[in-house]
Each structure stands twice: as structure tokens, then as C-alpha cells.
Amino acid sequence: MNRSHFIRMSLLAGTSLLAAGAAVAHVTLAEGSATAGSDYAAAFRVGHACKDAKSTTGLTVRVPAGFAVQKAEPRDGWTLNATGSEISWKANSPQAALPASEKAQFIVRGKLDAKPGPLWFKVLQTCDVGSADWAQIPASDTAKPEFPAARLMVLAPGSAAPVEVSDAWVRRAVPGQSGTGAFMKLKAPEAMRLVGASTPVAGVAEVHEMKMEGDTMKMRPLSQGLELPAGQTVELTPGGYHLMLTDLKQPVNVGTTVPVTLRFVDAKGVASEQTLQVPVAIGAPGGGAASGGEHQHQHKH
Numbered sequence: 001m002n003r004s005h006f007i008r009m010s011l012l013a014g015t016s017l018l019a020a021g022a023a024v025a026h027v028t029l030a031e032g033s034a035t036a037g038s039d040y041a042a043a044f045r046v047g048h049a050c051k052d053a054k055s056t057t058g059l060t061v062r063v064p065a066g067f068a069v070q071k072a073e074p075r076d077g078w079t080l081n082a083t084g085s086e087i088s089w090k091a092n093s094p095q096a097a098l099p100a101s102e103k104a105q106f107i108v109r110g111k112l113d114a115k116p117g118p119l120w121f122k123v124l125q126t127c128d129v130g131s132a133d134w135a136q137i138p139a140s141d142t143a144k145p146e147f148p149a150a151r152l153m154v155l156a157p158g159s160a161a162p163v164e165v166s167d168a169w170v171r172r173a174v175p176g177q178s179g180t181g182a183f184m185k186l187k188a189p190e191a192m193r194l195v196g197a198s199t200p201v202a203g204v205a206e207v208h209e210m211k212m213e214g215d216t217m218k219m220r221p222l223s224q225g226l227e228l229p230a231g232q233t234v235e236l237t238p239g240g241y242h243l244m245l246t247d248l249k250q251p252v253n254v255g256t257t258v259p260v261t262l263r264f265v266d267a268k269g270v271a272s273e274q275t276l277q278v279p280v281a282i283g284a285p286g287g288g289a290a291s292g293g294e295h296q297h298q299h300k301h
């Protein structure tokens with residue numbers, strides 16, 4: 001769709017200050033996908049301490065079947081222990097503990113024998129005060145448990161790594177409303193572009209940008225698609241890039257999900273697509289009023 005059309009911003013107006021700093025709350029894997037049968041370095045990223053804690057003092061990884069451990073990397077000032085399928089690091093002294101403000105990676109190297117599909121690593125984080133057990137396995141693609149286990153997507157050999165999609169939502173549309181927007185965070189494992197989208201609820205789905213023209217905010221389709229640099233999180237938000245859904249075929253109600261298919265093209269021109277079930281909401285998940293609010297209130301124990 002190349003026509004340069006303009007739609008008033010009020011369609012998408014609302015909370016747009018969502019979650020600038022919310023990204024690194026959970027314990028996650030630095031490399032979120034790997035090929036079955038390959039060597040894999042599971043690097044667990046710790047980006048914060050437990051709720052109300054000043055530092056992380058220990059980490060215990062429960063290695064799932066399908067990942068044969070070869071070596072865990074030691075950490076200065078910490079004691080490394082490997083017993084059966086458990087690998088743990090423990091700070092030898094309070095001075096060696098990882099301060100809440102610092103990030104670190106704890107690395108386990110091994111080989112993936114698992115079949116394609118998600119593989120979950122449960123991680124217990126202990127702190128100077130309390131602990132957090134990152135061990136919940138989401139019941140569905142859109143479920144958001146409070147303490148999710150770290151996920152590795154095991155890929156069939158030869159298949160393209162999927163783009164990681166998080167915090168996706170579609171803004172509700174009442175009967176008679178002709179358009180709405182879809183928002184999410186996208187992280188591509190290798191450089192690619194989001195070139196299009198489709199959904200059964202709308203006749204047209206386009207990747208849009210917002211731009212100031214003079215003193216008016218306007219939006220228009222991105223004719224070349226949206227660039228997704230390798231490993232970087234790109235946000236689609238009500239005030240920025242977004243998926244515009246127009247020519248709505250039906251009301252889009254809170255409490256339902258909308259299938260949205262995203263189309264990508266990689267640097268070699270190879271096209272791929274991913275279909276998501278995106279929940280409908282009135283505003284950004286977590287209220288979106290305060291920056292980072294989305295995760296901060298989840299860490300109570």
C-alpha cells in the first residue's frame with residue numbers, strides 16, 4: 001500500500017508512555033533461539049535483584065532434559081557447583097554479590113539434543129533478602145506468569161529463527177469504529193524488516209510511522225517496511241511505529257484475542273511470516289501510566 005494517507009491521531013491517542021525501562025526484569029537467555037543438535041551457550045541474564053533486595057547472591061539453574069551440559073563458566077568470587085541437572089553459583093561474600101544496579105550473565109555451555117520447540121530452564125535467584133524462582137511455564141503464547149522460566153526456542157535445522165514478540169496488544173474498537181492499532185515489541189535474531197501484516201478482523205493492516213509535519217502529528221505507511229536490527233528490541237507504540245488496522249470487519253472486544261500475521265523479509269530477501277494471538281485491551285498492558293510500571297509491581301513475594 002503506497003498511498004500516503006493520513007488518519008487523525010486521535011484514533012490511537014491514549015497512554016503512550018509505556019514501559020521505557022521494563023525490559024530486563026526477568027531472568028532470560030541472551031540468545032533466545034538455537035538449532036536442534038547444535039552447541040549452545042546458555043547465558044542467563046540477571047538484570048536486577050529480587051524484590052526489595054540490594055544484591056543477587058546466588059543463581060541455581062535446573063537444566064532441562066534435551067540440553068547436555070559440557071561446562072559451566074565460573075565467576076570470580078563465586079563458588080560453582082554442578083550436581084546432576086543442577087548448576088549453581090554462590091557468592092563467597094557480600095562483597096562478591098551482584099549489586100541490584102548491575103547486570104551479569106551466568107553461562108552454561110552444552111549441546112542441544114532437544115526436539116524443535118520451546119525448552120524451559122528454571123532458574124532460582126537468591127538475594128541478600130529473599131529469592132525469586134523463575135520457574136513458571138506459560139500456559140499459552142500470550143499468558144504472562146509472574147515468574148516465567150527462561151525460554152529457549154529450539155529450531156528445526158534449516159529453519160529461520162523466529163522474531164521474538166512480546167507485550168503485544170490490540171486497542172479495543174467499538175461497533176462503528178473503522179480502525180484501530182496493534183502494538184508490540186519485536187526482537188529479530190538477525191537483521192530483517194517487518195514488511196506487512198494481515199488479520200481477519202481488518203481489511204487493511206499496514207505498518208505505520210508517526211511524524212511531525214509542521215506542528216501536526218501525522219501517520220503514514222512505511223513503504224519499505226520497518227527495520228529490525230539484529231538483537232535489538234523495536235517497539236510499536238501508540239505514539240510511534242504501529243500496525244494500523246483499518247476497514248474493520250467486526251468490533252474488537254476486550255477479553256478476546258485477534259490473530260495477527262506478521263510478514264518479514266531478511267537481508268537475503270527471504271520472506272517469512274509469524275501468526276500471533278494478540279489480546280485486546282483498552283490501553284497498554286500494565287496501565288502504562290508510569291514508565292516501567294508493567295513489571296515493577298509484579299515482583300512481590
Ligand SMILES: [Cu+2]
Pocket residue numbers: 007208209219220242243244
Ligand atoms: Cu496509523
